Amino acid sequence: MEVSKTFDANLVLKDAGAITSSGVCTVDGSAKILDIGSGAMEADIVIDVSAIELETGDERYVIGAQISDSATFASGVYEVCALILGSEGTAIATSSASTSPSYSGSASYSGSVSASETTTASKSGSASPWSKSGSASPWSASGSASYSGSASRSGSASNSPSYSGSTSTSVSTSASTSASVSNGGELHGDTNMGTGRYILPFRNTIADNVTKRYMRLYVLMSGAAGTGINFSAYLAKSEV
Amino acid sequence: MSKVTKTYDDNLELKDAALVSSSAAAQVASVNKIIDLGAGVVHGDIVIDVSACEVDSGNEMYTIGAQISDSATFSSGYYEVTCIKLGSSRCITGDTDMGAGRYILPFRNTIANNVAKRYMRLYTTISGSISTGINYSAYLAKK
Numbered sequence: 277m278e279v280s281k282t283f284d285a286n287l288v289l290k291d292a293g294a295i296t297s298s299g300v301c302t303v304d305g306s307a308k309i310l311d312i313g314s315g316a317m318e319a320d321i322v323i324d325v326s327a328i329e330l331e332t333g334d335e336r337y338v339i340g341a342q343i344s345d346s347a348t349f350a351s352g353v354y355e356v357c358a359l360i361l362g363s364e365g366t367a368i369a370t371s372s373a374s375t376s377p378s379y380s381g382s383a384s385y386s387g388s389v390s391a392s393e394t395t396t397a398s399k400s401g402s403a404s405p406w407s408k409s410g411s412a413s414p415w416s417a418s419g420s421a422s423y424s425g426s427a428s429r430s431g432s433a434s435n436s437p438s439y440s441g442s443t444s445t446s447v448s449t450s451a452s453t454s455a456s457v458s459n460g461g462e463l464h465g466d467t468n469m470g471t472g473r474y475i476l477p478f479r480n481t482i483a484d485n486v487t488k489r490y491m492r493l494y495v496l497m498s499g500a501a502g503t504g505i506n507f508s509a510y511l512a513k514s515e516v
Numbered sequence: 517m518s519k520v521t522k523t524y525d526d527n528l529e530l531k532d533a534a535l536v537s538s539s540a541a542a543q544v545a546s547v548n549k550i551i552d553l554g555a556g557v558v559h560g561d562i563v564i565d566v567s568a569c570e571v572d573s574g575n576e577m578y579t580i581g582a583q584i585s586d587s588a589t590f591s592s593g594y595y596e597v598t599c600i601k602l603g604s605s606r607c608i609t610g611d612t613d614m615g616a617g618r619y620i621l622p623f624r625n626t627i628a629n630n631v632a633k634r635y636m637r638l639y640t641t642i643s644g645s646i647s648t649g650i651n652y653s654a655y656l657a658k659k
Contacts, residue, residue, distance in 0.1 A: 277630055279630045318622065352611070355600075355601060465594050466592060477623060482614065483616070484519050484617045494609060
């Protein structure tokens with residue numbers, strides 16, 4: 277069952293809206309920074325996650341509470357607590373991978389093609405249609421036919437296609453992938469953490485109880501988070 | 517500013533002082549320490565006393581996470597419900613190194629929709645060029 281907390285519009289840290297890249301949480305499109313006054317303050321951050329993409333299995337969404345003395349967070353920024361949502365991972369969260377496939381090749385063609393063809397035909401002789409000797413009778417199947425003539429044709433054809441050239445193809449493919457996830461690419465727990473209402477206890481102090489007056493939420497995303505995460509958040513009074 | 521003072525209960529010790537140079541569950545007397553919080557929702561403060569935190573290379577990050585589970589041995593079904601990241605400013609999300617001192621990390625043994633888990637432990641996740649690492653002790657205290 278969800279925890280019920282009194283909502284104060286002045287304490288909204290993020291309004292509903294999908295986030296697909298790391299950034300400061302916004303309300304009405306503007307980065308939201310709360311002035312929580314001087315002194316130490318304890319409260320609960322209510323985080324309502326309505327959608328979260330976990331399809332690839334490497335998505336990680338760190339919702340961190342940051343504090344600062346600067347009203348604009350220009351400097352002196354500390355993240356004092358964080359809730360990590362996303363795909364399940366391993367407890368040993370440091371991962372480093374380097375892959376450098378490389379293909380380099382060269383193909384070169386250089387040459388010439390030459391073809392030459394010469395055709396010469398010569399025929400000599402004579403033919404006369406009037407020079408025919410012999411007889412033919414339907415009843416006599418003997419006879420002779422003589423053909424004598426000459427024909428002469430003289431010509432030449434020369435076909436000389438010539439190709440001379442060079443083709444040079446060089447292909448060089450180099451891909452280098454180096455991934456180093458400094459703080460773990462995956463969730464530190466072993467179970468997906470997705471939608472629902474989370475309560476993240478918060479305190480505006482760094483080491484030795486040094487307080488900071490201003491706070492904001494910051495979402496740090498890693499992995500193949502296509503549609504990302506959609507959540508809203510507000511600061512509420514602590515139960516204790 | 518003075519440190520926050522919290523009553524110490526030996527049964528609620530989560531880690532004794534010792535250097536940690538690689539990712540691991542927190543230990544007391546060299547044994548992984550798991551605390552039985554009982555049934556129901558528990559609110560507490562985790563008091564973390566950091567005596568040394570190496571940031572020489574500028575890429576060190578030490579995430580001290582509070583994990584909870586239904587399993588008394590954390591064999592499965594464990595969740596990290598809050599964490600604090602210490603180390604070099606180049607790695608942690610803030611812009612300032614976070615090193616030695618006493619930190620108070622508020623804690624609550626619930627995941628989404630107020631589902632409580634009975635057992636808790638600390639887990640230190642370390643990345644970067646580590647030689648000496650981080651030395652800290654921690655215990656759970658009443659809010």
